[in-house]
Every structure is written in C-alpha cells, then in structure tokens.
Amino acid sequence: MSGVGMERTQEIADRVxxxxxxxxxxxxxxxxxxxxxxxKDELVTELRELARAAGVLTPHILADGSHLSQSETAIVLAKxxxxxLGPLACNTAAPDEGNMYLLGKIGSPEIKERFLKPLVEGSARSAFFMTEPAEEGGAGSDPSMMTTTCRPDGNxxxxxxxxxxxxxxxxxxVGIVMAKAEEGACMFLVDLPDPAITIDHVPNTIDSSMPGGHAVVTIRNLRIPADQMLGQPGEGFKYAQIRLSPARLSHCMRWRGACIRANEIATGYSNRxxxxxxxxxxxxxxxxMLADNLIDLKQAELMISWCASVLDAGSLGTNESSMAKVAVSEALMRVADRCVQVMGGSGVTNETIVEQVFREVRAFRIYDGPTEVHKWSLAKKIKRDWQKANP
Structure with a gap:
C-alpha cells in the first residue's frame, strides 16, 4: 500500500x-x-442516517465509486x-457488503444503477439466495446439490x-437468486419483496446481529427478465466464487474488530x-489467557493482511480464503471464549457485548463454509499437488 493510500485509509479508519x-x-x-x-430496520435506518451525517456510511467505497483495496478494507472493516451494530450503521455488514462487491465487479451499468446504487447509498438491504433446506437434499456446503431450478420462457x-x-x-x-438450468448454475437479480418469494419461517439462531434473521423461503414461479441474469446461463458458480472468497475475508475483518472490543472489556474487568x-x-x-488473546488477535490480523494482499494482487483462490477463514474463525473463537471465562458469571450475561460476540463468532465458524469443509478442500489440494509431483 502506498504512503498516500495508507494515510487516506488510516484517516477513514480513525473516523469510523x-x-x-x-x-x-x-x-x-x-x-x-x-x-x-x-x-429492527427502524434502528438500522437511524444508525445509517447518523453515519451519513458523520461521513462514514459505506466507507470502503469512495465517492467516485471506486473500492478500497482489500488491504485497506481490512483496516476499515475492523473498526x-x-x-x-457497527457494520449495520456503516453499511459494511453481510450480506450487503459481499453483494456490493460482486455487483461492483461484474454488474452492467444498468445493473449498477438499479441494484447497486441503493445498496451503496444505504437505502436498501439485500439477500443472497443460495443455501437450501438440508431435509430436502438441497445445496449447503456442496453447491452442486442445488435443487432450485430455472427455465427460460420467452424473454x-x-x-x-x-x-x-x-x-x-x-x-x-434487492435479492441475488441462485438456480440451476440445463446449462448449469445461474445467478439473477430481483426486486424484493416479490409475491413469488414467500418467507415460510425465520428460526431462532445463536447469532442476533443481522436484521431479518436467517429465513427459510419458498420460490414459486418467480419470473425474472432475462437481462437481470448476471452473465450467461451456467456461469452462476463462477460469479458465486467472485463473491464468496472476499466475503469470507470480510467476515474475518469485522469479527476481529468485535473480538478486539470483547478483549478490551475482559481486560478492564480483570484489572478491576x-x-x-x-x-x-x-x-x-x-x-x-489475556496474553493468549493478544497472540491470537495478532495472528488473525496477519492472516487477514496476507490474504488481502493476495486478493489485491489478483491471485486469490479458494485455497487462500479457506485458510484465512479457518485460521481466523478458530482464533477468534478462542479469544471470545477466553473473554467469557475471564469474566466468569459476568461474561455470560448481556450486561456487556462479550456474550453476544461469543455467540456471533461461534456462528461464524459455520457460515460461509464450516471449518471442516474448508479443511477438506485444502486436503484435496494437498492430494492433487502430491499426485502431480509424483505421477
């Protein structure tokens, strides 16, 4: 990162x-x-208006529409x-941040004006429709199991x-919907709400930081204009990877910030x-335990920094993002767990955010791919590399 870039980034991060x-x-x-x-959205709206007034709304996307590098984004998102509530207020939360990244990379000018602009402005939230119910044999960690279908009908x-x-x-x-055609996976943009998409159930989950929760939905005869497909039929998984690799890293950035705060609270408690x-x-x-927290937080920072620099160089693959997701989520889980332990009974109450951070980071170990799936992916690469070197 250039000196000018670092100075600009640090100024943004300090304001945030x-x-x-x-x-x-x-x-x-x-x-x-x-x-x-x-x-509730009422709270999110108020916070975003305050962020807008403070000049820190969507701080990773600049006024000219350009995006901070991933190395720069890592510094800002941690703050x-x-x-x-910080990512919601500043408009850097999942799934919006990942969706903005994807549309900024591959969206047409028309797509950017219609779907990306309201996300960047913070006037709309979005959802990414990929995972499917396990009991119905649908796609989860294995996207090739996708059962949601799409078929052409005129335009x-x-x-x-x-x-x-x-x-x-x-x-x-704004919705990004994944479905399977004869050619393979497809990705569509849709306006929400749509009567063809119904919310069946919103289960209670261990985490509670994201508006709207994590819904189960049914899609019945949803009609989408052909020009709202991203790319061509069969390119859906390619675009999903453009989104998911940096999105995993963004989760690491944000939750590192949360664990820094939890560690500050635990440190203050232990000194009083x-x-x-x-x-x-x-x-x-x-x-x-607090010394171990500093070590894990620093290791997480270094892993994020390394992965961000690889992405900035244009060579980030799923292997690098998998390593970062595993290393950082597991390290932050240890940090959050120790913070609870240090604070004893106070650590399991909602008197501070420590117990919420513990719950959120526990969920982080699962979403965007559980630890074991990423390790399995890395193990397959190890095997392929060995076989290539030893024909």
Missing part, C-alpha cells in the same frame, strides 16, 4: 472508530429488536466491527425452489475485579 465508539456503542441497549433479538426465466438460512430476506429490497487478595490480572491463569 470514533463514530462507532462514540455514537454506535450507546445504541447497543436500544430496545428496537425483533423477537429473534435482531435489530466497524468494534460494535455488533424471462421462471424460478422454482426452496432456500434456507437466507440472511436478511425479511425486509430486503479482585479475588484472593489481588486483581484477576495478577493471577497467572487469567493473565495468561
């Missing part, structure tokens, strides 16, 4: 951090939550993650199927709380 710490954090106890404890495509764990579907205005004649920090068992 001040905004999150001074403005967003006081909203963490705001009662505007649904029965799943997810923030938005200092509160679970339209007709989509039918079921989707599951669709983050933010309730309340979204006394037991057996001295503060907790002076007990090796506690002090060593």
């Amino acid at each position: 951090e001040r905004f999150v710490r001074e403005v967003v954090i006081p909203f963490e106890r705001d009662p505007r939550r649904d029965h799943h404890d997810c923030p 938005t993650g200092l509160s679970p 339209q495509w007709v989509v039918n199927g079921r989707k599951a764990f669709i983050t933010g579907a309730r309340g979204a205005k 709380r006394k037991a057996f004649g001295k503060t907790l920090i002076d007990h090796e068992g506690v002090g060593f």
Whole structure:
C-alpha cells in the first residue's frame, strides 16, 4: 500500500472508530429488536442516517465509486466491527457488503444503477439466495446439490425452489437468486419483496446481529427478465466464487474488530475485579489467557493482511480464503471464549457485548463454509499437488 493510500485509509479508519465508539456503542441497549433479538430496520435506518451525517456510511467505497483495496478494507472493516451494530450503521455488514462487491465487479451499468446504487447509498438491504433446506437434499456446503431450478420462457426465466438460512430476506429490497438450468448454475437479480418469494419461517439462531434473521423461503414461479441474469446461463458458480472468497475475508475483518472490543472489556474487568487478595490480572491463569488473546488477535490480523494482499494482487483462490477463514474463525473463537471465562458469571450475561460476540463468532465458524469443509478442500489440494509431483 502506498504512503498516500495508507494515510487516506488510516484517516477513514480513525473516523469510523470514533463514530462507532462514540455514537454506535450507546445504541447497543436500544430496545428496537425483533423477537429473534435482531435489530429492527427502524434502528438500522437511524444508525445509517447518523453515519451519513458523520461521513462514514459505506466507507470502503469512495465517492467516485471506486473500492478500497482489500488491504485497506481490512483496516476499515475492523473498526466497524468494534460494535455488533457497527457494520449495520456503516453499511459494511453481510450480506450487503459481499453483494456490493460482486455487483461492483461484474454488474452492467444498468445493473449498477438499479441494484447497486441503493445498496451503496444505504437505502436498501439485500439477500443472497443460495443455501437450501438440508431435509430436502438441497445445496449447503456442496453447491452442486442445488435443487432450485430455472427455465427460460420467452424473454424471462421462471424460478422454482426452496432456500434456507437466507440472511436478511425479511425486509430486503434487492435479492441475488441462485438456480440451476440445463446449462448449469445461474445467478439473477430481483426486486424484493416479490409475491413469488414467500418467507415460510425465520428460526431462532445463536447469532442476533443481522436484521431479518436467517429465513427459510419458498420460490414459486418467480419470473425474472432475462437481462437481470448476471452473465450467461451456467456461469452462476463462477460469479458465486467472485463473491464468496472476499466475503469470507470480510467476515474475518469485522469479527476481529468485535473480538478486539470483547478483549478490551475482559481486560478492564480483570484489572478491576479482585479475588484472593489481588486483581484477576495478577493471577497467572487469567493473565495468561489475556496474553493468549493478544497472540491470537495478532495472528488473525496477519492472516487477514496476507490474504488481502493476495486478493489485491489478483491471485486469490479458494485455497487462500479457506485458510484465512479457518485460521481466523478458530482464533477468534478462542479469544471470545477466553473473554467469557475471564469474566466468569459476568461474561455470560448481556450486561456487556462479550456474550453476544461469543455467540456471533461461534456462528461464524459455520457460515460461509464450516471449518471442516474448508479443511477438506485444502486436503484435496494437498492430494492433487502430491499426485502431480509424483505421477
């Protein structure tokens, strides 16, 4: 990163951090939550207006429409993650951030004006419809199992199927729908809500940071104009990879910020709380846990930085993003767990965000591919490389 780029990025990051710490954090106890404890859109809208006024709305996309590099984005997104509400306020949250990245990379001028612009402006939320119900044999970690179908009908495509764990579907205005045609996977953009897409159920989940929860939906005879397909029939998985590799890394960036904050809270607690004649920090068992947290946070930072630099060089593949997803999610899980442990009973209450960070990071180990799937993918590469070297 050039000196000018770093100076600009640091200035953005500093503004974001001040905004999150001074403005967003006081909203963490705001009662505007649904029965799943997810923030309501009313709260998100207010926070985004405050971010707009502070000049930190969608800070990773500049006024001219250009995107910060991934190395620069890593610094900024970590600052938005200092509160679970920070990414929502600053418009860097999933799935919107990943969807904006995808549309910015491959969208036509018409697509960008109609679908990307309201996302960047923070006036709309989006949803990515790919995962399907396991009990129906649909696609999860294995996208080749996709059962949602699409077929051409004149200048339209007709989509039918079921989707599951669709983050933010309730309340979204923009949808990206994956379906299977004879040629292979296809990706479509749709306006939401649409009467052909019904929300069947929004289960209670361990995490609660994303508006709308993670819905199960049914798609019945959804008609989509042909010009709202991204690319050509059969190119859906290619475009999904353009989105998913950096999206995994963005999760790492945001949740690293959350764990930095959780560690700050645990550190403050350990320096104030006394037991057996001295503060907790002076007990090796506690002090060593906090030392391990610093090590894991630094390792996570370095892994994110490495993966971001590879992506900036244009050579990021699924192997690099898989390594980052595994290493960072597992490291942050250890950090969040230690923070709870250091704080004892206080760590499992909602008096601080520590217990929420623990829940959110536990879910992070699963979404965008569980640890075991990424390790399996890496193991297959190890085998292929060995066989190539030893014919």
